[in-house]
Amino acid sequence: DVKVTQSSRYLVKRTGEKVFLECVQDMDHENMFWYRQDPGLGLRLIYFSYDVKMKEKGDIPEGYSVSREKKERFSLILESASTNQTSMYLCASRAGGVKGYTFGSGTRLTVV
Amino acid sequence: AQSVAQPEDQVNVAEGNPLTVKCTYSVSGNPYLFWYVQYPNRGLQFLLKYITGDNLVKGSYGFEAEFNKSQTSFHLKKPSALVSDSALYFCAEGAGNMLTFGGGTRLMVKP
Numbered sequence: 001d002v003k004v005t006q007s008s009r010y011l012v013k014r015t016g017e018k019v020f021l022e023c024v025q026d027m028d029h030e031n032m033f034w035y036r037q038d039p040g041l042g043l044r045l046i047y048f049s050y051d052v053k054m055k056e057k058g059d060i061p062e063g064y065s066v067s068r069e070k071k072e073r074f075s076l077i078l079e080s081a082s083t084n085q086t087s088m089y090l091c092a093s094r095a096g097g098v099k100g101y102t103f104g105s106g107t108r109l110t111v112v
Numbered sequence: 113a114q115s116v117a118q119p120e121d122q123v124n125v126a127e128g129n130p131l132t133v134k135c136t137y138s139v140s141g142n143p144y145l146f147w148y149v150q151y152p153n154r155g156l157q158f159l160l161k162y163i164t165g166d167n168l169v170k171g172s173y174g175f176e177a178e179f180n181k182s183q184t185s186f187h188l189k190k191p192s193a194l195v196s197d198s199a200l201y202f203c204a205e206g207a208g209n210m211l212t213f214g215g216g217t218r219l220m221v222k223p
Contacts, residue, residue, distance in 0.1 A: 004155075006155075009153075030209075031209045031210070033210070042202075042213060042214070042215040042216050043202070043213045043216075045210075048209075048210065050209050088153075090155055090156070092155075092156075094209065094210075094211070096208065096209055098144065098161075098163045098207075100146045100148075100158055100161055100204070100211065101146075101148075101156070101158075101204075101211055102158070103148075103155035103156040103157070104155050105154055105155045106153065106154060106155045108153060
């Protein structure tokens with residue numbers, strides 16, 4: 001089975017810190033995604049990548065950046081964390097076509 | 113434009129009763145449809161999918177979904193609900209690189 005691993009389940013950071021959320025998948029998927037999930041707002045796409053070094057903005061990219069130096073790893077970066085970035089962050093990967101997403105377990109980030 | 117709608121924020125059922133979680137889609141051509149479940153503080157888990165073929169799709173944990181092209185729906189069903197089915201359910205559509213998700217439906221199964 002495909003595994004998507006997010007490095008932290010729970011994270012507490014201070015306002016203004018630079019935060020790295022790491023995501024690694026082990027099945028050679030081209031496509032990787034970062035979402036944030038907030039109550040009542042569903043899943044909102046932050047960034048996605050369809051190949052190494054390629055990235056595309058999603059619906060809410062402000063305040064975030066991403067890095068994909070290797071196919072298996074897709075990092076989400078909060079340049080200067082703010083309290084409104086307190087959320088559940090979900091990483092997913094997809095081979096494309098008839099396959100759906102495989103999600104990581106999520107990282108619940110609290111910015112204080 | 114593609115979209116997926118889940119018209120109910122929450123569905124309440126009694127344990128042992130049948131459950132339905134609704135999903136409608138709007139996409140031209142043949143849709144690829146998915147259902148995911150999310151338990152508290154977890155990522156989403158794949159339940160089932162419809163790509164082509166039989167309109168009734170069976171998935172994990174006794175769930176099934178019925179694809180109805182004329183009504184553009186893909187409702188999730190289970191004949192007998194369990195308390196442990198209580199979770200957040202997401203419908204999604206997409207054949208390319210990306211899935212479009214519905215807003216989610218919280219299922220509450222009461223003992």
